[in-house]
Amino acid sequence: MELTSSTERGVPIVTVQEQRIDAAAALAFKDRVRDVTEGGQDTVLLDLNHVVFIDSSGLGAIVASMKILSPKRRLVLAGLTPAVDKVFRLTRMDSVFGVFATVEAALNELQE
Amino acid sequence: MGRRPPLPLFSISLLGVEDAVREGIAQTLAWLTPLELSEDETNTVQLVLAEALNNVVEHALAGTGGQTTVEIRGHHGASGLDLCIVDKGIAMPDGVVPRLPAPDVTVDVADLPDGGFGWFLIHTLAQDVTYVRRGKHNYLTLRLAVAL
Numbered sequence: 058m059e060l061t062s063s064t065e066r067g068v069p070i071v072t073v074q075e076q077r078i079d080a081a082a083a084l085a086f087k088d089r090v091r092d093v094t095e096g097g098q099d100t101v102l103l104d105l106n107h108v109v110f111i112d113s114s115g116l117g118a119i120v121a122s123m124k125i126l127s128p129k130r131r132l133v134l135a136g137l138t139p140a141v142d143k144v145f146r147l148t149r150m151d152s153v154f155g156v157f158a159t160v161e162a163a164l165n166e167l168q169e
Numbered sequence: 170m171g172r173r174p175p176l177p178l179f180s181i182s183l184l185g186v187e188d189a190v191r192e193g194i195a196q197t198l199a200w201l202t203p204l205e206l207s208e209d210e211t212n213t214v215q216l217v218l219a220e221a222l223n224n225v226v227e228h229a230l231a232g233t234g235g236q237t238t239v240e241i242r243g244h245h246g247a248s249g250l251d252l253c254i255v256d257k258g259i260a261m262p263d264g265v266v267p268r269l270p271a272p273d274v275t276v277d278v279a280d281l282p283d284g285g286f287g288w289f290l291i292h293t294l295a296q297d298v299t300y301v302r303r304g305k306h307n308y309l310t311l312r313l314a315v316a317l
Contacts, residue, residue: 081188112219120281
């Protein structure tokens with residue numbers, strides 16, 4: 058599970074460099090997010106623009122990552138492709154996360 | 170609209186382990202190429218298959234370590250894509266398809282569900298979801314309203 062992390066305008070961004078977060082990838086995803094966000098203080102922006110498929114295990118891993126960061130830190134999402142967006146909408150998890158169309162839109166909102 | 174050539178019945182076998190599910194889905198999608206599914210339809214097929222196959226390898230075949238296979242059978246007709254997933258694992262608890270409501274997400278972050286969405290997604294996206302146990306085999310059948 059390849060993730061990259063960066064900081065833009067003071068916001069930590071985790072970018073998933075894989076096309077799928079499915080059952081086979083879920084555990085590694087959760088562990089990697091934990092590793093790259095450890096020790097920070099701020100809201101984390103998860104950039105999913107390369108991800109074209111998630112299943113309920115992948116969704117669960119993203120939720121688990123948010124729970125690890127809470128209560129002090131939030132996890133917000135950007136760049137949901139149609140298939141990913143659909144899983145969030147069907148399960149109503151889109152109401153739980155801040156969801157932004159693009160990283161740029163998320164950064165603008167987080168800076169205000 | 171031109172009529173599609175009929176899709177032949179197909180059967181795909183995969184090892185009953187988590188890491189084989191992706192390949193099983195990819196092979197199924199390859200079989201479905203003649204249907205010219207839309208992006209959304211393709212995702213529906215992938216998602217339902219992923220949830221159903223993950224259930225099989227995580228529950229019915231738990232602990233078998235890839236010693237057994239799972240079969241995906243498919244057929245496309247006027248009412249959509251009929252899929253049947255066959256395995257030789259343990260029977261479904263109570264002998265019926267679990268039918269649970271979606272987990273509640275209007276709760277504190279600490280109490281959010283990070284599982285329990287699989288059957289909800291299957292029932293949301295598929296029709297006529299049925300399960301039978303015959304002999305030592307589990308049969309999960311369902312229909313997807315794609316390429317109608």
